[in-house]
Amino acid sequence: MHAKGNPCSCCSFDDYKCTAEWLLNKTRHRPKIAVICGSGLGLLADSVSNKQTFRYEDIPNFPVSTVPGHEGCLVFGDLKEKSCVFMQSRFHLYEGYSLCKVTFPVRIFKLLGVETIIVTNASGGLCKDIKAGDIMIIKDHINLPGFAGQHPLCGPNDERFGIRFPCMSDAYNKDLRKLALDISQQLGYSDFVREGVYCMVSGPNFETIAEARMLHILGSDSVGMSTIPEVTVAKHCDLRVLGLSLITNKVSLDYSREEKVNHEEVLEMCKMRAEMFQNLVNTIIAKCDQVDGINSN
Ligand SMILES: O=P(O)(O)O[C@H]1O[C@H](CO)[C@@H](O)[C@H]1O
Ligand code: HPA
Numbered sequence: 001m002h003a004k005g006n007p008c009s010c011c012s013f014d015d016y017k018c019t020a021e022w023l024l025n026k027t028r029h030r031p032k033i034a035v036i037c038g039s040g041l042g043l044l045a046d047s048v049s050n051k052q053t054f055r056y057e058d059i060p061n062f063p064v065s066t067v068p069g070h071e072g073c074l075v076f077g078d079l080k081e082k083s084c085v086f087m088q089s090r091f092h093l094y095e096g097y098s099l100c101k102v103t104f105p106v107r108i109f110k111l112l113g114v115e116t117i118i119v120t121n122a123s124g125g126l127c128k129d130i131k132a133g134d135i136m137i138i139k140d141h142i143n144l145p146g147f148a149g150q151h152p153l154c155g156p157n158d159e160r161f162g163i164r165f166p167c168m169s170d171a172y173n174k175d176l177r178k179l180a181l182d183i184s185q186q187l188g189y190s191d192f193v194r195e196g197v198y199c200m201v202s203g204p205n206f207e208t209i210a211e212a213r214m215l216h217i218l219g220s221d222s223v224g225m226s227t228i229p230e231v232t233v234a235k236h237c238d239l240r241v242l243g244l245s246l247i248t249n250k251v252s253l254d255y256s257r258e259e260k261v262n263h264e265e266v267l268e269m270c271k272m273r274a275e276m277f278q279n280l281v282n283t284i285i286a287k288c289d290q291v292d293g294i295n296s297n
Helices: 013-026 042-047 104-112 174-186 209-217 228-236 263-290
Strands: 033-036 049-055 073-079 082-088 116-125 135-143 193-200 222-224 240-250
Touching: 013 049, 013 104, 033 104, 033 263, 042 073, 042 082, 042 263, 073 263, 082 104, 082 263, 104 228, 116 135, 116 228, 116 263, 135 174, 135 228, 135 263, 174 193, 174 240, 174 263, 193 228, 193 240, 222 240, 228 240, 240 263
Parallel strands: 033 082, 033 116, 116 240, 135 193, 193 222
Antiparallel strands: 049 073, 073 082, 116 222, 135 240
16 A cells, blocks of 8 residues: 555655656756657657667666567657657556556656657557547547556645646647647548547456447447556646557457457557558647647747
């Protein structure tokens, strides 16, 4: 359990501070935008210039990545004249990490001075009109592990980061969502970009057909095993959030269908749609200072 006066037994405020100070001493970059790269999406960091890369295992207090398709590097650099930091791989609950560790980098970004976070993932499509290869701008989410008490903000609240009862009805910034939709249209991507509701399951198994049907009935358009803890912690500490999901597979809702999803298929679809996804993210970064209150450095 959490010790008194120490909001979490695995990550204290001093741990966050120590990691942030270590990074600030090692890099001259002062990013305002952070990007978390989902499974197979680490290439999003490829376009940055003046790159400085840290391996997770070299960063004090940082967890390490254990999932194929996750490189395990923190990449600082400039993209479209914006100072950015990219997490080339995230952490998942199913890897055995506490949600405090899973979301550790988000609070580091806050302490580095980041104001906007773009959270990306690979997910399975649940609704009829969503196809493998589509991009879903996350409009809202269903935090299933959170319903069961697996929540990154459980335990004493640390007021230095945010309030006890944060509002989540506007977790995904409306202006950033509109910008992402407008850019999709300008790039000619409208046919395969749409908004939707993402649902998190803990994983690591993919869903049964009965589970997938249930998630669909509950209002989920896609399902994955990540993102919501990071978004929740980001919203708690007042970061602006944009969530983008690459639909890598259709989730089977029908007992007569033979196809079976696997992680290789997920990574393969990321490779196929990489250029388009990267183009969208880069253009959003280039134009995000058009959104009110977003710093243009
Ligand atoms: O959510 P990201 O990290 O993109 O990865 C998704 O892809 C993996 C399954 O193939 C799971 O980890 C799922 O959450
Ligand atoms: O179908 C899926 N289910 C859960 N997580 C996923 N990540 C990619 N595809 C999926």
